[in-house]
Amino acid sequence: MALKVYNTMTRQKEEFIPHEAGKVKMYVCGVTPYNHPHIGNARPFITWDVIKRYLEHCRYEVFHVQNFTDVDDKIIKAANTEGVTWDVIANRYIASYFEVMDKLNIRRADIYPTVSDHMTEIINIVEGLVAKGYAYIVDGDVYYSVEKFNDYGKLSGRDIEDMKAGARVDVDERKHHPMDFALWKSAKPGEPAWESPWGKGRPGWHIECTAMSLKYLGNSFDFHGGGSDLIFPHHENEIAQSEAFVEESQPFVRYWLHNGFITVNEEKMSKSLGNFFLVKDILEHYSPEVLRFFVLSTHYRSPLDFSDERLSEAQRSLERLRTAVENVLQLGKMPDAANENKADELVKVARQAEEDFCKAMDDDFNTALAISVMFGLAKEINVYYNGVIAGKVQHTAKGYTALRETYFMMANIIGIFVQEQTGKVDDSQELVEQLMDIIIEIRQHARQNKDWATADKVRDSLGAVGIVLEDSPQGVRWKKR
Secondary structure, three states: OOOOOEOOOEEEEEEEOOEEEEEEEEEOOOOOOOOEHHHHHHHHHHHHHHHHHHHHHHEEEEEEEEEEEEHHHHHHHHHHHHOOHHHEEEEEEEHHHHHHHHHHHOOOOOOEEEEEOOHHHHHHHHHHHHHHOEEEEEEEEEEEOOHHHHOOOOOOOOOOOHHOOOOOOOOOOOOOOOOOOOEEEEEEOOOOOOOOOOEEEOOOOOOOHHHHHHHOOOOOEEEEEEEEEEEEEEEHHHHEEEEEEEEOOOOOEEEEEEEOOOOEEEEEOOOOOOOOOOOHHHHOOOHHHHHHHHHHOOOOOEEEEEEEHHHHHHHHHHHHHHHHHHHHHHHOOOOOOOHHHHHHHHHHHHHHHHHHHHHHHOOOHHHHHHHHHEEEEEEEEHHHHHHHOOOOOOHHHHHHHHHHHHHHHHHHOOOOHHHHOOOOOHHHHHHHHHHHHHHHHHHHHHOOOOOHHHHHHHHHHHHHHHEEEEEOEEEEEEOOO
């Protein structure tokens, strides 16, 4: 099955055909770093991380650009409130972004351009748009004329005359059309400013992404992504600027992908409603892996309702998948009976699971369906493991290897179970492992001496803090509930 993606531009699923064979170029709108990242920020970056992982699994060479809007009204306001410069605020929250996203196992983009580092490119494009007649100058401000671009509204499906009729009565009278937008803003007191042909000032919001994407990805590239809230006006304006500036027949972007909104207990997330959740606060109660899994358990285009109940549900589901990881690792320690019939049977199971997983991902990156395939394979692994432990099934290294490689392939694309696969643990986790070995040894000693009260006390006390002991012929295993 060929990879198909839902293109916001055409409002239908289309077969993905890269601009350049074997390569994928993608641009994802990044954050405005004026505060710590919130759950709404996390969703698109988790989504695009999985998209990138799957494309690489499909042997594409991926080049990924994601910007930081480090010059913005909200940053300037925060800086003035604290009495610091704008870059202090921007750099603080860029650092916060990386700290949080690293915890969520989001791989780094190839480049993170910022507005402040691309003033030359921005000014050059604004000059070009003025020269081509797509923009005009008013008192040191430069506006884009939407009426000059015949296809304005093609991404959002809006009609320019309807937008004019619905414009506010207090719109800037200096504009030729109410929907004209700023490419360059003249300097105001208390704001950062850069020299330009129109006097000191700073860029409007939309022009930055045009400048950065054209510089790093060329005049036409494969994917452009972001939240649904960016379709209009941000991405609509990006198209108008970019295609007017380049003036080529091919589209600026071949496939537009937008993730759905996040609600909180079925209400729109907003600071005014008091249901605005920062990722760092969520991670005080749930592991990064649980939050990542929660986001991916719903298709990226669907609305995602955030609640403690749903996070707890995701936590339980993830633990069910983790049991299969633990069983796979235990199987790897067992002797090979070299049962060819069983090996062939397990290889067939693994190959079918791989086919079903990729079929789900090929259908517009349907992680929800792909995860359901993981649950199916996890069940097969657990049944096989229990059969081996009970002595009813012979262990086969060939079959085990097929199950393990397929299951871990899926986990790698979803971005979970990194520690279990690598075997790498940090110092604190290593200490926990050592302490658990001591506790289990104490319990085993008590059982050998028929001191059932002590053995039960150890087991129940561990259970009270969420640790479960499992007795097996291979010894005692422990895991977090």
